[in-house]
Amino acid sequence: MNITNLDPLxxxxxxxxxxxxxxERPPVxxxxxxxxxxxxxxxxxxxxxxxxxxxxxxxDVTVDDGSAGSPFDRATAMLDADDDGFVANSKxxxxxxxxxxxxxxxxSGSAMFIEGTCFADGRDxxxxxxxxxxxxxxxxxxxxxEIITLTYVNDMVLGDSQRLIKIAFFIEESGPDSESAGGxxxxxFSVKVFDHLMQSSGNGDAAAxxxxxxxxxxxxxxxxxxxxxxxxxxxxxxxKMPVSQADRVAYKGDLISYFCQNRETIExxxxxxxxxxxxxxxxxxxxxxxxxxxxxxxxxxxxxxGKLRRQSLKFSSNVTLYAPSxxxxxxxxxxxxxxxxxxxxxxxxSIEPMP
Amino acid sequence: MNEAELRSAYEARLPALDALGRWxxxxxxxxxxxxxxxQNAVTKFLQIPPKPRVKETxxxxxxxxxxxxxxxxxxxxxxxxxxRFVVLLLEDIDRIGKIVEAGPWxxxxxxxxxxxxxxxxDYFAYQSDHFVIRTRxxxxxxxxxxxxxxxxxxxIRTILQHAYAEMAHSSSYKPPVRLPEEDQKHINRSLxxxxxxIETTDDVFGEIKKRLRDYNESITALLVRSSEIYRxxxxxxANPSTALxxxxxxxxxxxxxDVTPDNLNSWAAARPGLKNSLLKKxxxxxxxxxxxxxxxxxxxxxxxxxxxxxxxxxxxYLEDLxxxxxxxxxxxx
Numbered sequence: 286m287n288i289t290n291l292d293p294l295x296x297x298x299x300x301x302x303x304x305x306x307x308x309e310r311p312p313v314x315x316x317x318x319x320x321x322x323x324x325x326x327x328x329x330x331x332x333x334x335x336x337x338x339x340x341x342x343x344x345d346v347t348v349d350d351g352s353a354g355s356p357f358d359r360a361t362a363m364l365d366a367d368d369d370g371f372v373a374n375s376k377x378x379x380x381x382x383x384x385x386x387x388x389x390x391x392x393s394g395s396a397m398f399i400e401g402t403c404f405a406d407g408r409d410x411x412x413x414x415x416x417x418x419x420x421x422x423x424x425x426x427x428x429x430x431e432i433i434t435l436t437y438v439n440d441m442v443l444g445d446s447q448r449l450i451k452i453a454f455f456i457e458e459s460g461p462d463s464e465s466a467g468g469x470x471x472x473x474f475s476v477k478v479f480d481h482l483m484q485s486s487g488n489g490d491a492a493a494x495x496x497x498x499x500x501x502x503x504x505x506x507x508x509x510x511x512x513x514x515x516x517x518x519x520x521x522x523x524x525k526m527p528v529s530q531a532d533r534v535a536y537k538g539d540l541i542s543y544f545c546q547n548r549e550t551i552e553x554x555x556x557x558x559x560x561x562x563x564x565x566x567x568x569x570x571x572x573x574x575x576x577x578x579x580x581x582x583x584x585x586x587x588x589x590x591g592k593l594r595r596q597s598l599k600f601s602s603n604v605t606l607y608a609p610s611x612x613x614x615x616x617x618x619x620x621x622x623x624x625x626x627x628x629x630x631x632x633x634x635s636i637e638p639m640p
Numbered sequence: 641m642n643e644a645e646l647r648s649a650y651e652a653r654l655p656a657l658d659a660l661g662r663w664x665x666x667x668x669x670x671x672x673x674x675x676x677x678x679q680n681a682v683t684k685f686l687q688i689p690p691k692p693r694v695k696e697t698x699x700x701x702x703x704x705x706x707x708x709x710x711x712x713x714x715x716x717x718x719x720x721x722x723x724r725f726v727v728l729l730l731e732d733i734d735r736i737g738k739i740v741e742a743g744p745w746x747x748x749x750x751x752x753x754x755x756x757x758x759x760x761x762d763y764f765a766y767q768s769d770h771f772v773i774r775t776r777x778x779x780x781x782x783x784x785x786x787x788x789x790x791x792x793x794x795x796i797r798t799i800l801q802h803a804y805a806e807m808a809h810s811s812s813y814k815p816p817v818r819l820p821e822e823d824q825k826h827i828n829r830s831l832x833x834x835x836x837x838i839e840t841t842d843d844v845f846g847e848i849k850k851r852l853r854d855y856n857e858s859i860t861a862l863l864v865r866s867s868e869i870y871r872x873x874x875x876x877x878a879n880p881s882t883a884l885x886x887x888x889x890x891x892x893x894x895x896x897x898d899v900t901p902d903n904l905n906s907w908a909a910a911r912p913g914l915k916n917s918l919l920k921k922x923x924x925x926x927x928x929x930x931x932x933x934x935x936x937x938x939x940x941x942x943x944x945x946x947x948x949x950x951x952x953x954x955x956x957y958l959e960d961l962x963x964x965x966x967x968x969x970x971x972x973x
Contacts, residue, residue, distance in 0.1 A: 289966035331963040341968035404913035
């Protein structure tokens with residue numbers, strides 16, 4: 286989804302803590318909207334774009350519980366609420382976030398609720414963003430005449446490090462049904478979540494607390510289809526790369542091992558950087574954009590299991606060589622092709638007796 | 641006319657020849673300055689400062705009486721005063737040639753090396769354009785009376801042709817000592833090879849210049865189209881040639897060669913949100929008042945991971961543009 290012209294309109298910030306700390310020091314929940322000056326607005330806008338727009342690591346999620354009073358219901362109601370309703374719902378959600386912060390190395394921080402407008406895929410839309418911003422430490426530089434002082438700050442938020450930000454982004458794709466008195470429907474919204482924990486491998490459970498326990502969402506139903514589409518785009522891109530057949534086989538092997546690695550999400554720019562030669566990275570990212578693959582997606586292998594299981598090498602003489610993907614990479618080496626039409630291979634291991 | 645009479649007639653016209661040479665040189669340089677825009681540009685254009693030279697009396701007499709007898713040497717010998725213009729490229733020769741032909745005198749082309757190349761297609765030797773100009777009527781320059789039809793020879797050549805001419809002049813045209821015939825043949829052969837090489841190199845230089853000019857023209861066309869699109873979108877006019885524009889054109893040479901003005905139109909047409917963004921941002925940032933943001937915007941969307949690597953200014957501006965275009969800066973800055 287292409288998101289531009291992001292304009293924050295109403296903002297409120299509350300404190301969030303670990304669940305275990307709620308009793309000993311209840312988090313501060315604010316009653317007042319925050320007024321952002323121009324530069325602060327621009328910074329918030331940039332952080333949102335960096336984490337949810339094209340080229341970002343955010344993923345689509347599907348609302349699992351959209352019933353009355355659910356986090357989805359509370360969040361989307363904020364779009365049409367008056368200021369009192371906006372404040373009340375944000376406080377409810379901030380408190381809920383503190384309550385679910387139970388597992389792992391979760392830090393205290395701030396929950397920022399931002400309502401605004403944006404241009405999404407060519408249409409004016411409203412959005413509601415919830416940012417869980419962990420506090421960072423920094424030094425504040427002040428210049429006074431010839432003197433420069435540095436003051437320690439332990440509560441800085443929205444710095445450059447994405448490690449310290451989680452975002453839920455509700456983009457309203459169609460307006461409320463005027464005849465319906467109840468809450469909003471999940472199908473009216475596109476919901477995106479960014480959590481750096483989803484990029485790293487083996488942290489699925491840690492990441493799940495934000496989109497799962499807190500927001501009652503699950504990874505997108507589209508994940509399997511998106512994974513398959515990406516796999517096919519990469520395949521066809523490699524087929525057209527001006528490299529030798531042997532290199533193509535190697536890149537396709539890299540693609541399979543990339544998918545098989547223990548990672549939660551896949552993002553085209555990162556994939557290009559980690560797998561493809563530098564000269565082809567720009568063209569690959571452009572190809573993904575043209576195919577509508579802008580941001581990251583949750584990896585879901587259901588539809589490509591067969592393709593990942595084994596790698597093959599087909600020759601013009603109708604000979605085909607198969608090997609399990611994890612074996613192929615290290616056990617098959619293409620030495621070269623001779624002018625008389627033979628290809629020289631090296632295969633690890635000795636020939637076993639025929640059954 | 642005997643030698644003594646010819647000598648005194650020639651010496652009598654020396655001041656007029658000297659004044660004519662300076663006037664012709666000055667007139668050509670002045671016109672060049674008008675065309676190129678400054679004295680500095682003329683100095684760069686002319687590889688060697690042109691200095692008119694009056695033929696020495698003995699040299700004139702030798703040419704008139706010994707080398708080839710002429711019935712009216714004062715009129716027939718055309719290089720009594722001459723000036724040479726040495727330029728970088730073959731096309732520069734044409735520029736000066738046109739100025740000479742349009743000057744306030746009667747001009748005749750005596751040697752046309754382009755024509756000579758065709759006439760003697762398998763012959764490589766001295767190449768230069770020679771013009772002979774003559775005053776249309778009597779005139780007074782710096783208090784000196786210049787008679788009607790007084791000739792002045794103008795040579796125009798490239799710096800490579802000049803190098804050849806200097807070499808050939810000292811080795812074959814007027815050798816200090818005569819070489820044995822066999823040696824002279826070798827020298828002549830080498831000179832022909834040199835001339836052929838120089839002709840080839842002059843053509844190569846022309847090709848280089850053409851490529852540079854084509855590139856500059858295509859960049860200029862992109863900047864102009866950016867400015868037109870910017871004006872259409874924002875309703876505000878923008879100068880197509882700015883320092884930032886030059887900086888960006890320089891930094892992204894490689895990427896720009898694949899961009900056409902029509903690409904810019906399609907890019908802008910596909911972004912209906914651009915108008916609001918630009919109108920909002922241009923009020924507070926000089927960066928968004930420069931129409932090169934249109935061209936840069938296209939470069940960013942086509943090469944999102946590569947643009948930051950060559951960005952020639954403060955990266956805050958570029959990061960903000962990414963944000964405006966809805967492209968994450970994550971991992972690429």
